[in-house]
Amino acid sequence: MDPIVIGLQKDCLKADAPISILLRKAKLIASKLKLEESQEWIESELNGFRCPLGDLPQYRIGIGQPKFHNPVHGWLDIVITNSSTKEMVSTAYFAQPIAEIESLAGGEGQFIIIGFLPPINDFLHDNLQIQFNCGLHVSKTVLIGALEGVRNLILDWAIDLESQGIVGEGVTFSTDELEKAQSVVTNIYDSNVGVLGNVGKNAKVSDFSVRKDLNNFEEILSLVKKIREASLGLPSDIRPKLDIEIERLEGAAKQQDQGKVKKAVNAMIVLLQNTGGSLAATGILAALGVT
Numbered sequence: 001m002d003p004i005v006i007g008l009q010k011d012c013l014k015a016d017a018p019i020s021i022l023l024r025k026a027k028l029i030a031s032k033l034k035l036e037e038s039q040e041w042i043e044s045e046l047n048g049f050r051c052p053l054g055d056l057p058q059y060r061i062g063i064g065q066p067k068f069h070n071p072v073h074g075w076l077d078i079v080i081t082n083s084s085t086k087e088m089v090s091t092a093y094f095a096q097p098i099a100e101i102e103s104l105a106g107g108e109g110q111f112i113i114i115g116f117l118p119p120i121n122d123f124l125h126d127n128l129q130i131q132f133n134c135g136l137h138v139s140k141t142v143l144i145g146a147l148e149g150v151r152n153l154i155l156d157w158a159i160d161l162e163s164q165g166i167v168g169e170g171v172t173f174s175t176d177e178l179e180k181a182q183s184v185v186t187n188i189y190d191s192n193v194g195v196l197g198n199v200g201k202n203a204k205v206s207d208f209s210v211r212k213d214l215n216n217f218e219e220i221l222s223l224v225k226k227i228r229e230a231s232l233g234l235p236s237d238i239r240p241k242l243d244i245e246i247e248r249l250e251g252a253a254k255q256q257d258q259g260k261v262k263k264a265v266n267a268m269i270v271l272l273q274n275t276g277g278s279l280a281a282t283g284i285l286a287a288l289g290v291t
Contacts, residue, residue: 053233059149062142088282233280
């Protein structure tokens with residue numbers, strides 16, 4: 001019987017080997033070697049990522065075609081000329097367990113249809129005057145790319161383990177191999193990849209104008225709820241800062257203090273314009289009426 005690490009390498013080379021099976025074998029290896037960071041990534045792949053959408057690995061993010069469903073003509077393209085808006089409604093995030101992605105990729109048809117988050121759906125209906133059901137059509141090649149991304153990471157990790165003299169004997173590892181595993185970097189995936197850096201201290205909002213009526217405090221309070229929902233998709237280093245401004249905005253609206261409302265909105269814009277154009281950030285900016 002092959003050593004478990006060598007067996008995992010061979011399995012990765014089999015085109016028909018389910019990625020979920022490869023992950024379970026990798027989980028066994030990482031558990032026996034006590035590689036906690038690798039186990040965390042494996043668990044996220046198996047059970048679904050619970051991080052903000054902006055923190056997902058790049059191979060779980062893709063581009064699709066936004067469409068609306070006309071009862072007579074079927075699905076038709078939504079034509080968007082503004083580049084930031086186009087990116088907002090065209091980006092697809094896949095946080096679900098890998099088995100679900102495998103199932104979607106193996107289903108009928110060449111595309112899958114993803115419903116939009118409430119802020120994006122509201123934006124399409126209100127700003128683009130689209131009254132029909134909308135959805136993002138994503139090619140299954142995006143899903144296949146995500147699956148192959150995981151396969152490649154597992155294979156690279158198994159090769160790295162072998163290069164460090166860690167292969168196992170059957171499904172067990174020697175004391176020497178356990179020690180080697182703790183003294184070298186053997187994490188499958190760097191969990192910090194994709195997390196944006198700190199917001200610049202000199203960020204400005206001069207490039208934006210706000211169309212929302214900041215005197216309409218009832219509308220602002222209704223907006224706060226939408227912003228909270230959308231903020232779940234922000235990178236982990238931005239979301240706590242935005243949460244503070246959301247609380248300030250809500251408090252200012254309840255006090256009907258336009259000055260404080262404007263200050264909180266401007267602070268939000270400073271944060272959001274530094275998120276690299278993420279779906280959630282663009283959606284919140286659109287909800288604020290920022291241009």
